[in-house]
Amino acid sequence: MNVGRRVRVPAPLALPAVAAAVIALIPAFYLATQAFARGAGNVWDEIFQSRTWDLIVRSTWLTAVVTAASIVVGTVGAWVTTRVALPGRAVLLVLFALPLAIPSYLSAFAWISWQPGLEGFWGAVIVLTCACYPYVMLPVAAALRGLDSTQEDVARSLGRTQRQVMWGLVLPQVRPSITAGGLLVALYVLSDFGAVAAMRYETFTWVIYGAYRAGFNPSRAAILSLVLVAAALILVTLESRARGRAGAVRIGSGVGRNRRNTASPRAVVGAVVASLSIIGVGLGVPVVSVISWLGRETQRSVPWADVRGAILDSFLIGLLTAIATILVALPVGIAASRYRSRFSSAVERSTYVTHALPGIVIAISVVYAGIRLLRPWYQKLPLLVLGQLLIFLPLAVAAIRNSIEQSSARIEEAAKSLGAGTMATIRRVTVPLALPGIGAAAALTMLNAMKELPTTLLLRPTGWETLATSIWKYSTVSDYSAVGPYALTLMIVTAVPTAIVTSLTVLRVSRPSSPGRQG
Amino acid sequence: MNDTPALVVDSVSHSFGALGVLEGVSLAVPRGSITAVLGPSGGGKTTLLRAVAGFETPSEGTVRIAGNVVVHDGRSLVPPERRGVTIVPQEGALFPHLSVFDNIAFGLKKRRGSDAEKRVRHLLDVIELGDLADARPSSLSGGMQQRVALARALAPSPALVLLDEPFTALDATLRQTVRDEVVATLRREGETALWVTHDQQEALSVADQVAVLLDGRLVQVADPVTLYREPATKQVAQFVGDAVVLRGTVDHDGVHALCDTGRVTLSRPAVAGPTDIVIRPEQIEISANSVDPNSPSCDGVVCSTRFFGHDGIVDVRLASGFVVSVRVHATLLPAVGECVDVRVNGPVLAFA
Numbered sequence: 001m002n003v004g005r006r007v008r009v010p011a012p013l014a015l016p017a018v019a020a021a022v023i024a025l026i027p028a029f030y031l032a033t034q035a036f037a038r039g040a041g042n043v044w045d046e047i048f049q050s051r052t053w054d055l056i057v058r059s060t061w062l063t064a065v066v067t068a069a070s071i072v073v074g075t076v077g078a079w080v081t082t083r084v085a086l087p088g089r090a091v092l093l094v095l096f097a098l099p100l101a102i103p104s105y106l107s108a109f110a111w112i113s114w115q116p117g118l119e120g121f122w123g124a125v126i127v128l129t130c131a132c133y134p135y136v137m138l139p140v141a142a143a144l145r146g147l148d149s150t151q152e153d154v155a156r157s158l159g160r161t162q163r164q165v166m167w168g169l170v171l172p173q174v175r176p177s178i179t180a181g182g183l184l185v186a187l188y189v190l191s192d193f194g195a196v197a198a199m200r201y202e203t204f205t206w207v208i209y210g211a212y213r214a215g216f217n218p219s220r221a222a223i224l225s226l227v228l229v230a231a232a233l234i235l236v237t238l239e240s241r242a243r244g245r246a247g248a249v250r251i252g253s254g255v256g257r258n259r260r261n262t263a264s265p266r267a268v269v270g271a272v273v274a275s276l277s278i279i280g281v282g283l284g285v286p287v288v289s290v291i292s293w294l295g296r297e298t299q300r301s302v303p304w305a306d307v308r309g310a311i312l313d314s315f316l317i318g319l320l321t322a323i324a325t326i327l328v329a330l331p332v333g334i335a336a337s338r339y340r341s342r343f344s345s346a347v348e349r350s351t352y353v354t355h356a357l358p359g360i361v362i363a364i365s366v367v368y369a370g371i372r373l374l375r376p377w378y379q380k381l382p383l384l385v386l387g388q389l390l391i392f393l394p395l396a397v398a399a400i401r402n403s404i405e406q407s408s409a410r411i412e413e414a415a416k417s418l419g420a421g422t423m424a425t426i427r428r429v430t431v432p433l434a435l436p437g438i439g440a441a442a443a444l445t446m447l448n449a450m451k452e453l454p455t456t457l458l459l460r461p462t463g464w465e466t467l468a469t470s471i472w473k474y475s476t477v478s479d480y481s482a483v484g485p486y487a488l489t490l491m492i493v494t495a496v497p498t499a500i501v502t503s504l505t506v507l508r509v510s511r512p513s514s515p516g517r518q519g
Numbered sequence: 520m521n522d523t524p525a526l527v528v529d530s531v532s533h534s535f536g537a538l539g540v541l542e543g544v545s546l547a548v549p550r551g552s553i554t555a556v557l558g559p560s561g562g563g564k565t566t567l568l569r570a571v572a573g574f575e576t577p578s579e580g581t582v583r584i585a586g587n588v589v590v591h592d593g594r595s596l597v598p599p600e601r602r603g604v605t606i607v608p609q610e611g612a613l614f615p616h617l618s619v620f621d622n623i624a625f626g627l628k629k630r631r632g633s634d635a636e637k638r639v640r641h642l643l644d645v646i647e648l649g650d651l652a653d654a655r656p657s658s659l660s661g662g663m664q665q666r667v668a669l670a671r672a673l674a675p676s677p678a679l680v681l682l683d684e685p686f687t688a689l690d691a692t693l694r695q696t697v698r699d700e701v702v703a704t705l706r707r708e709g710e711t712a713l714w715v716t717h718d719q720q721e722a723l724s725v726a727d728q729v730a731v732l733l734d735g736r737l738v739q740v741a742d743p744v745t746l747y748r749e750p751a752t753k754q755v756a757q758f759v760g761d762a763v764v765l766r767g768t769v770d771h772d773g774v775h776a777l778c779d780t781g782r783v784t785l786s787r788p789a790v791a792g793p794t795d796i797v798i799r800p801e802q803i804e805i806s807a808n809s810v811d812p813n814s815p816s817c818d819g820v821v822c823s824t825r826f827f828g829h830d831g832i833v834d835v836r837l838a839s840g841f842v843v844s845v846r847v848h849a850t851l852l853p854a855v856g857e858c859v860d861v862r863v864n865g866p867v868l869a870f871a
Contacts (some may be wrong), residue, residue: 247576411611414668416599417572418626419607419675428625432616 010422016331021350023328023386024393027365031229033367034222038464046223049365056227056511062124062196063189069129070185071178072270074136075273081137082144083273092275094502097134099282101498102130103451105194106487109475110289112198124199130282131195132188136181137447138502139299143177144170147206177240190232191358193454198475205229205360209454212364224366225361232356268455290491293484305464307485309315314450314466316491319379321388322446325396326438328389329508333400348397355394362390363455370459387399388452393446399444403437404430445496451490467493522585525679525711526571531580533566533592536619540566541577542735548728550681553705553712554709555726557719557759561733564715571713572606573599583615587676605672605838606651610688611664613656620652625739626675642670654847662697671699673708680705682714686721698725719759723747731755749786753870756797763803763843767796769869775870780818781838786866797868800846804836805859817858819843824852835859 009017035043066498080086081093098132099107108127111118152165160168193205200206210223220497271489329351336348353363366387370378377383411433415425431438453468467490474482527550533541535800540563548554564770571582573595584589584604587593589597605626613622618698623639624630643649646666656664665685667822672680685701686694695725702725716722723743730740739751750756751765773788778796780803804820819835822842831852833845843861853859 178545267592406611407615408612410608411614413572413574413599414606414608414612414671415614415625416574417604417681418603418671419628420625421598421600429614433614435616 007339007341009335009344012423013270013335016280017335017347020328020332021347023392024351024354027362028353030365031361032220032223032367034219035226037219042219043223046220047227047437055202055204055207059190062201062203063186066128066132066189066287067182067186067492069138070127070133073129073278074181075178076452077133077278078140078144080271080274082141084267086268086271088106091501093444094499095279095283096137098495098498099130099135101494103194103453104128104192104256104433105198105489106471107131107157107286108195110286110295111222113480114285114289121201124196124201126191127195127199128189129179132185137176137187140174142239143174147173151422180239180242183242184234187232187235187239190228193360205358208360216339221364225364228358229356229361232358236356243266248330290484290487293480297480302485310465310467310470311489314462317384318386318446318450318467321392321449322442324385325389325392325445326442329393329396329400332397333404334430339399339403351397352394354390359391359452360454363387363458365513366390367458368461380461384456384461386461387455388449391452391455392447392448396441396445400438402432404432406437407433443497447494452496523728524548525585526713527583529581530584531570531577533570533575533577540735546711546730546737546738546740549713550711551709552727553714553725555716555722556732557716557722557728557729557734560717562732564732565585567681567714568683568713572604572681573602590798596678600861603678605675605677605680607668607685609670609684613667613756615656618652619648619654619656622656622667623670625671631644638674642674656667662693665689665697666700669704673710678711680710680712681709682712684716706841737846753795753797756868761800763798763800765796765798765841767794768792778862779837779841780863783863784866785869790871792871794869794871797870798863800844802867803843803845803865804844804862804864807831807853808858808859808860812856812858818861819859820855821855821857821859823855826852835861
């Protein structure tokens with residue numbers, strides 16, 4: 001019944017929301033200023049250079065191959081975990097999702113230390129596919145689980161074979177989820193810095209970093225960033241459209257009843273082989289490599305003080321980023337979910353702008369902003385937190401918005417009719433109800449901030465070393481025995497929460513939703 | 520006693536875009552009474568309720584609560600939280616993060632202290648859930664949740680309680696019991712209530728006054744008996760109960776009419792001439808007649824029967840060919856093809 005309702009966002013919510021939007025627009029603003037600093041002609045010259053075109057071709061090729069590979073692996077993974085009668089499928093799904101937790105630069109170094117010859121295109125393809133296929137697998141598995149199994153029974157009763165049902169009925173219905181997942185993968189590949197840098201495969205992010213580090217041509221870095229952002233924007237737009245369509249599949253509207261899973265010997269053998277390969281390549285190689293690095297460590301003593309320092313720095317940065325991000329995202333999320341208007345959706349969209357900005361681009365633009373605008377903060381903690389906040393703001397806003405929309409607006413109306421004012425309702429009802437979702441968003445932000453590389457590399461305060469930058473520092477000089485302790489710590493710190501979150505999601509999907517509505 | 524009505528709705532109109540949902544609705548709810556707003560879904564009931572509660576601002580008209588103007592000509596003068604109007608939503612909408620006790624205490628000015636404790640305990644006793652004060656809403660059955668929602672709405676002693684189809688989420692058997700309990704509670708506490716429903720039996724059985732809302736217009740406001748016996752229009756007649764509609768002609772005396780079932784008496788005088796005659800199924804009485812179904816002295820022939828246990832419906836084809844449905848005791852169900860005498864008891868309605 002929201003049709004035609006005119007709503008005004010209350011001022012105590014509107015002011016911080018506008019502030020959040022302004023903060024979110026900083027990178028785009030500084031990027032544009034810097035790119036056009038030498039005039040529009042220079043922009044065209046830079047773009048129409050043959051080396052720029054080389055870069056475009058290389059980036060596009062990598063993106064296309066990784067996306068295709070991720071779609072295949074992710075769809076197979078989803079099929080194995082939802083449709084084949086294997087014991088312990090829930091555990092399997094969690095294992096399949098775990099590569100999400102391993103930062104791409106870490107698994108890239110893991111592969112190189114094992115097979116130095118892989119450096120280059122194919123190495124990048126392997127590492128990025130392992131990092132990305134969960135983005136396809138998770139939504140496709142959810143869509144497969146959400147499909148009404150009676151549809152398939154009906155099709156079978158009308159004379160279709162199992163294979164025909166799969167290709168003609170099931171696949172078309174999960175295709176929107178595959179598309180949405182694939183676009184997400186493409187976006188990830190375009191913005192990834194760690195894997196291509198470790199594999200020394202020159203794509204946009206790596207070259208932008210180089211141009212920035214070289215220092216003599218900041219506007220080239222900004223111009224290349226603009227090209228990258230344009231490509232990312234296209235992907236973001238396509239992705240949000242595809243996601244809308246994916247939502248039309250009845251995901252989450254209940255458990256498929258009486259689903260019979262294929263237990264034919266061929267399917268089971270195929271599933272086991274597929275599972276072992278996915279786990280072996282995605283999880284096995286990085287884990288075994290890291291452990292073998294630790295084994296080399298015996299030759300010299302571990303610098304425990306340094307490791308402890310890196311852990312503390314990572315935690316502190318992660319915690320501050322999480323707190324700051326949630327505080328900035330909260331008013332936007334509330335306004336966007338409960339006070340829908342042109343104003344609130346404009347504010348929300350502004351915070352999504354950084355979603356199209358690769359981490360390295362945000363980092364560079366925050367450096368510019370720091371030099372021009374926030375000089376006292378330059379190379380200090382607040383600027384790093386700002387950079388990280390900009391990266392994770394879109395995720396946090398979306399998560400908060402979703403968790404608020406989980407609860408019915410009627411509950412807040414009940415609160416208002418009982419005499420609670422706007423802010424009191426937010427404090428006493430909206431936020432407490434959304435707390436699990438807000439907490440999850442905070443935890444996820446902290447986790448991602450701890451393993452984030454490019455922004456930390458560029459913006460960390462002098463003398464600070466996090467787990468991520470330590471791994472980077474030693475790996476780039478192939479000192480893997482020194483990397484061991486940092487890598488293992490980071491893996492544990494990020495893998496455990498990822499496993500918990502994934503298994504919770506799996507459990508929630510297989511349980512009847514919204515408890516307590518019926519007697 | 521103060522006799523200012525708890526709620527006065529005066530010429531309220533509202534539209535969503537081009538779609539008009541309320542047109543010139545006027546209604547007064549006296550203190551301590553229950554008024555039901557009865558209408559089909561999409562008829563504007565919920566919009567009216569939300570306009571009173573303050574979640575919707577009607578584009579025209581005035582709303583007064585306990586004598587104070589809260590809405591006037593498209594402007595909301597008092598926000599929902601200061602109207603003194605509480606709601607019992609369709610599915611309860613209890614606060615899932617609070618205990619039953621805290622849910623009920625939510626609207627109290629002071630939520631701590633002995634007064635609050637006393638008030639909440641009293642309401643817990645009233646809804647007979649005294650031992651579930653610390654329970655979470657999710658552990659309650661649907662019926663219990665609805666009772667807690669009512670207690671929560673009553674706690675701050677509102678000027679008016681709004682009930683929005685409060686029992687649609689419950690199954691049929693439970694609905695009756697919970698409804699009786701809720702009405703008893705409202706009566707005992709002397710509360711004023713505006714009760715929105717699409718269920719005519721519910722409206723007729725719970726309310727002191729029923730307002731029929733059809734296509735955004737209040738067609739009739741009356742007590743349940745008057746509404747059922749003397750509906751203002753044929754539409755209302757058909758909406759508030761089962762009705763058999765026959766074509767007929769009003770006599771020159773204006774108080775009798777001739778229709779397919781013979782000569783009937785009208786409940787109120789009508790203009791002579793062709794008319795629609797509305798008869799309640801329970802007014803029609805049939806009795807077995809042993810004559811040949813084809814003979815001209817046969818009133819009607821049974822063409823089908825439906826058995827419900829305690830009673831049944833018999834479809835009778837009248838001599839004119841028109842089929843009427845008659846409600847009879849289950850023990851009296853005639854056989855299909857039998858000839859029956861048809862008689863109409865009591866006065867009937869004529870709508871020209």
